Amino acid sequence: MRIGLIAPPWIPVPPVGYGGTEAMIHALATSLAAAGHSVVLAAAADSTCPVERIGGFAPAERAAMGRTSSELPHVIRAYAGLVDVDIIHDHTLAGPLYRHRPPGIPVVSTIHSDMTPELCRVYEAFSRDVSLVAISQHQANSAPDVKIRRVIHHGIDPATVPPGDGAGGYACFLGRMAPCKGIAEAIEVARRAGMQLKIAAKMSQPAEVDYFRSVIAPLLGPEEEFVGELDAAGKFALLGNAVALLNPVQWDEPFGMVMIEALAAGTPVVATPRGSAPEIIEHGVTGFLAAATDELASCLQRASGLDRYDCRSAVETRFSAEAMTRKYMELFEDVL
Amino acid sequence: MRIGLIAPPWIPVPPVGYGGTEAMIHALATSLAAAGHSVVLAAAADSTCPVERIGGFAPAERAAMGRTSSELPHVIRAYAGLVDVDIIHDHTLAGPLYRHRPPGIPVVSTIHSDMTPELCRVYEAFSRDVSLVAISQHQANSAPDVKIRRVIHHGIDPATVPPGDGAGGYACFLGRMAPCKGIAEAIEVARRAGMQLKIAAKMSQPAEVDYFRSVIAPLLGPEEEFVGELDAAGKFALLGNAVALLNPVQWDEPFGMVMIEALAAGTPVVATPRGSAPEIIEHGVTGFLAAATDELASCLQRASGLDRYDCRSAVETRFSAEAMTRKYMELFEDVL
Structure with missing residues (x-):
């Protein structure tokens, strides 16, 4: 299977210091590759994760963390580079609602944030055509209106x-x-x-x-x-x-x-x-x-x-x- | 004509202090209403612009300015409330790329930011199915690859x-x-x-x-x-x-x-x-x-x-x- 992974733009994969989400993406990418799958990763340019990578991204800019103006260009470039994969696993907030995703390629999204009422509205919108993964049963239970497809705990090697x-x-x-x-x-x-x-x-x-x-x-x-x-x-x-x-x-x-x-x-x-x-x-x-x-x-x-x-x-x-x-x-x- | 206007979530319309974009939206909304059009505005709850408003928004939170996590819930609520308009004029960055906009309603977007290379990529994606307005000829000229439909200067009453x-x-x-x-x-x-x-x-x-x-x-x-x-x-x-x-x-x-x-x-x-x-x-x-x-x-x-x-x-x-x-x-x- 050929799998596209999209990391957020603000921390490299793997992270040098802080970065739970990016550590998880690194573990998943290397483990998928070790299992013989074809993995392509969209991540900040200074990432060192040893799998195939999409080029053209900016280096991680932690100061811009959470900003639409850096997340959207990243997401646009990522999806433009993932037209030849079987499935896309998106870890960003903006990506699953991006209008011009390549048609016909299913998207899985892992929820890395709190289930605040505001973000629940976002995840409910995700679930219209994206399969959602919660990272703990507690997280899934805290938002009964959000359709969670699977609970999968993080892992490390x-x-x-x-x-x-x-x-x-x-x-x-x-x-x-x-x-x-x-x-x-x-x-x-x-x-x-x-x-x-x-x-x-x-x-x-x-x-x-x-x-x-x-x-x-x-x-x-x-x-x-x-x-x-x-x-x-x-x-x-x-x-x-x-x-x-x-x-x-x-x-x-x-x-x-x-x-x-x-x-x-x-x-x-x-x-x-x-x-x-x-x-x-x-x-x-x-x-x-x-x-x-x-x-x-x-x-x-x-x-x-x-x-x-x-x-x-x-x-x-x-x-x-x-x-x-x-x-x-x-x-x-x-x-x- | 029934026109839906979407303001960003972080400053009320009109602004109390700083806020050029919100001042422009206020002027446009009141002026459209004065010309006899039906105007409905999606904006922060503490806005006082005297036109019809979509309810349910949070008050303006300036500290969250530019963040995807506050812009996306705002945009989702805005588009959900604008199913009965003839046209939508969107002033956010996340809105024109939102996947679940009501089908069949054309969207116009005014570019309020700099034309940085990163944002140009965003505006190029906008232009696939949104009509773009530049706010000066200089802004339009600075991004020859972005398809600008019209240059319209801001105005005040x-x-x-x-x-x-x-x-x-x-x-x-x-x-x-x-x-x-x-x-x-x-x-x-x-x-x-x-x-x-x-x-x-x-x-x-x-x-x-x-x-x-x-x-x-x-x-x-x-x-x-x-x-x-x-x-x-x-x-x-x-x-x-x-x-x-x-x-x-x-x-x-x-x-x-x-x-x-x-x-x-x-x-x-x-x-x-x-x-x-x-x-x-x-x-x-x-x-x-x-x-x-x-x-x-x-x-x-x-x-x-x-x-x-x-x-x-x-x-x-x-x-x-x-x-x-x-x-x-x-x-x-x-x-x-």
Whole structure:
């Protein structure tokens, strides 16, 4: 099968630092190619994903993230370059509603955003002639009016993640510098557990910088270390040496990519039971779910007692790129 | 004729402060209605334009300006509400490429942006089944590959602008707090001309605030006054009392709305000969065009010698809302 993949224009595939969607697209593209399919990728010019690529795109411009004026030219070029494929898998917001898509080629769209009422209207419009994939059951359930064809969790290739032994003795946080990600809560939880906390966070938007300066920086004490935004190697080293990933998200994150990255490194996850977390973490086996700060702290203290092998094994069986790719291929065949 | 108008979602129609596109849409809507046409407007909920309106929109959210995630839901709702019109005049970027527009209703789109290579690709896609209007000959000429159906200058209703006598004795600048608008150049020109300068500027985006703090604020001396962003009444008072509008734009602005607002107030315009300026200003009659700072300063000194009646008269004959509306009606009839 010849499959066209369209990534958003603002982050390269794979991402150098932050970029859950682009990491997923990279895993899917390489895994589809490894399974013998013909894959062609429309993505920012500085992408390095080793599959066939459509040329002519601009390099990723993170500052333009979310803007119609950069998304539409990208989508137009992408669809113009995908006239010879059997199916198109579109990860943009503007693409599935683009008027001049090549006729007769079915389109699958994975929903990477929140199901806000405004965006639900967009996805309802998608579903008129596009097959929609939700990335967690929670995301699908949160929008009963949007016709979801399949729920497919994200996956990663465990071979790209070195297993760690947690010998660093610290807990870590990894995400965007935003209140919804629960950084302030992570600091409080780690303190109550008496454990050192290393914080890695993307901080490129003005709002993220403001939040760091006004809220997080004043909270940092001798037991907290802010290490900035990490590349892939730095991220997996941070995760692998950690006793646990602390992920007290304060919103219903559709899919917490960082949780399966931690598990792949053998690192259990201590999280609030929101969004996709209960679908990813097996409580008492690969991590713990708790809502209250005290309870999270007590879970964090118990995390070192979990078997790190079980964590990595959960990724190999349930959250591998291969498992994800198999489900997408089933869907593609179903759609064709 | 029943005409549907779609405004962008981020600024109400008419705008309270900054918003050239929304001011133009307001003038067109009221003028079409005054000419006896049935007009229905899709715009932010806090719009006050006194024509029939489609309900259900969110209030204008300036912070989301340019974002696909707010433009698409707006466009979907707009087109869903415009199934009973003869023609749709769309001022958004996402709308003309929206896949599920009501079939059989022709769409006209006015290009409000720069013709960057990226956006030209978007407008070329528009032109496959949408009639495009450029807002100046310069804008049309800058993109020879984009099929422009008509060039129609913006217009305003002179009755909404009180004529001023320029008795304030100062020059004024009015625009966005951005380098391309030429604020720093305006300060230098006014100083060389020995004239006081009043600066009114929109300053809501982080980049605009940064530019003010780092570049403009340090330049301000006793002869310059920064008055912030003004509402319509404040704007026309500022313009009417000014000897001249100083508009040394550093880019090819497709249409400088502020120039016809100044002329309507009887105020001549001293500008660099870029973008639409040579089409709007009659050199030596309604203002002056000059590129060099010294020359601009000497023009500014001569501005008080121009006849303010000629300025207002240019709007009444060439840049009135009525003249603009007549041209749009000719186009609508031509398209139908």
